[in-house]
Amino acid sequence: MIEPRPGRPRRRRTFRPSHDTRLAHGPPIQVRAPSSRRAYSVQQTGPRRGAGVRDRRTVNAQRVVVGGNRYVPRVPALRTAELFSGIGGFRLAADAAGAETVWANDSSRDACLVYADRFGSTALVEGDLRDHKNGVASHDLLTAGFPCQPFSSAGKKRGVRDPRGTLFAELAEIIAEHRPKFFVLENVKRLLSMEQGAHFATILDAFTALDYAVEWRLLNACDFGLPQNRQRIFLAGIRRDLSDGIPRLLSKADLATLSPESRASLDGRLIWTPLSSHRSRFPAWGLASGHAFVAENPRIFSDRVAPSPLRDVLLSDVDPVFDFTASTIDRIAESVSINSMRQGVEVLSNQDGGARMGYTVYGTAGLAPTLTCTASRHYERYRIGEQYRRLTHVEYARIQGFRDDHCGAVPYGRQYVLYGNAVPPPMADWVLRSVLALSDDAIDHANADETLQLAT
Numbered sequence: 001m002i003e004p005r006p007g008r009p010r011r012r013r014t015f016r017p018s019h020d021t022r023l024a025h026g027p028p029i030q031v032r033a034p035s036s037r038r039a040y041s042v043q044q045t046g047p048r049r050g051a052g053v054r055d056r057r058t059v060n061a062q063r064v065v066v067g068g069n070r071y072v073p074r075v076p077a078l079r080t081a082e083l084f085s086g087i088g089g090f091r092l093a094a095d096a097a098g099a100e101t102v103w104a105n106d107s108s109r110d111a112c113l114v115y116a117d118r119f120g121s122t123a124l125v126e127g128d129l130r131d132h133k134n135g136v137a138s139h140d141l142l143t144a145g146f147p148c149q150p151f152s153s154a155g156k157k158r159g160v161r162d163p164r165g166t167l168f169a170e171l172a173e174i175i176a177e178h179r180p181k182f183f184v185l186e187n188v189k190r191l192l193s194m195e196q197g198a199h200f201a202t203i204l205d206a207f208t209a210l211d212y213a214v215e216w217r218l219l220n221a222c223d224f225g226l227p228q229n230r231q232r233i234f235l236a237g238i239r240r241d242l243s244d245g246i247p248r249l250l251s252k253a254d255l256a257t258l259s260p261e262s263r264a265s266l267d268g269r270l271i272w273t274p275l276s277s278h279r280s281r282f283p284a285w286g287l288a289s290g291h292a293f294v295a296e297n298p299r300i301f302s303d304r305v306a307p308s309p310l311r312d313v314l315l316s317d318v319d320p321v322f323d324f325t326a327s328t329i330d331r332i333a334e335s336v337s338i339n340s341m342r343q344g345v346e347v348l349s350n351q352d353g354g355a356r357m358g359y360t361v362y363g364t365a366g367l368a369p370t371l372t373c374t375a376s377r378h379y380e381r382y383r384i385g386e387q388y389r390r391l392t393h394v395e396y397a398r399i400q401g402f403r404d405d406h407c408g409a410v411p412y413g414r415q416y417v418l419y420g421n422a423v424p425p426p427m428a429d430w431v432l433r434s435v436l437a438l439s440d441d442a443i444d445h446a447n448a449d450e451t452l453q454l455a456t
């Protein structure tokens with residue numbers, strides 16, 4: 001494991017694109033961890049997974065007692081900046097963790113209308129991040145569901161791995177400038193595989209060059225009790241002077257199922273793989289530091305909360321405005337019956353029997369397919385009871401883990417894109433808890449503030 005360097009003076013670093021880093025041109029780097037550290041042999045002292053691991057780390061909040069339960073007081077809270085804030089999926093998780101959001105930014109008018117309606121406009125800055133990056137408030141935690149913009153589009157002349165001019169570069173510059181203790185990022189699954197992993201390697205390399213340990217994990221919304229097959233990659237950065245090298249996105253039970261090689265790497269007995277030598281899709285979990293990484297596909301997700309079927313969150317008596325058009329119904333009459341479960345999604349029929357062909361009609365016994373920002377009657381078709389219709393905006397909210405009226409500040413037709421783009425709050429919540437090492441009973445609970453008493 002890469003040894004953290006406590007007491008090291010804080011350095012300001014400027015983000016440099018990968019052609020300046022060792023990923024592109026430097027010699028391969030061998031990283032060896034000190035053999036004294038046993039990442040996966042930590043005693044678990046609490047009832048919840050990983051609680052022992054996490055409790056002995058740094059949640060610098062005093063424990064307080066409210067009616068016999070323990071809470072973390074809101075003050076002093078982690079100051080949080082939420083980039084690409086959308087409708088505040090990360091904001092809900094940060095609020096639940098007792099963090100104080102001091103700066104949020106998004107360029108979408110509708111997203112900002114919703115955000116201001118739900119959380120107030122004090123911290124919110126509407127506009128292009130590139131125009132506001134100099135105004136980002138000082139923060140300890142940065143969260144961002146950053147747009148997945150291929151580096152190649154901005155850097156054609158400079159090679160496909162050059163992130164200059166992209167929103168990722170802006171994000172990395174803000175992290176280099178503010179050096180938050182933690183950052184949590186979310187993106188689409190294909191980030192792991194784009195350009196045979198080169199894109200993701202560049203991202204990891206950029207953050208490790210800024211002296212962060214970066215852990216990632218591919219998670220699915222359906223493992224957080226939500227009726228949706230939605231895989232998203234989360235990256236958690238911990239500033240190296242704070243990092244103990246223990247994975248936070250794997251429970252103790254998950255860790256125990258890693259291969260002997262990965263465990264030996266975490267334990268410091270094996271050399272990590274240089275990022276510069278990786279040439280393929282990255283596995284679903286990994287940890288990178290010092291331009292090298294260890295990674296594999298975990299076999300379990302022990303914190304899994306089983307989802308309810310889609311039918312359990314659907315409304316009855318839905319307005320006919322959500323029904324298929326007559327021409328769609330005619331086309332469906334020519335469809336081929338499928339009637340099978342694909343990745344947990346019930347597929348009833350489609351046009352020529354393929355898995356992803358046009359005019360697919362979904363059932364409600366399983367999960368919803370990934371909700372997207374292109375929702376319309378032309379793409380999302382469900383048979384719900386006797387009705388053929390698309391999902392309503394309220395059903396979108398539920399499937400994504402928001403309250404029914406979260407986007408009530410904008411007309412219903414404009415809510416789909418906002419929900420489709422959002423990070424599901426239950427996923428963000430799990431990741432933030434894990435990264436901040438908060439155990440269940442340390443999470444802020446509604447209305448607890450007035451009655452806080454210091455524990456003795």
Ligand SMILES: C[S@@+](CC[C@H](N)C(=O)[O-])C[C@H]1O[C@@H](n2cnc3c(N)ncnc32)[C@H](O)[C@@H]1O
Pocket residue numbers: 084085086087088089090105106107108111127128129130144145146147167418421422423424
């Ligand atoms: C994947 S979504 C993030 C959604 C958010 N995590 C949520 O829970 O709603 C990306 C967001 O980035 C915003 N965005 C795209 N380009 C931007 C830019 N140049 N400056 C600021 N925001 C931008 C979009 O409007 C969108 O809301």
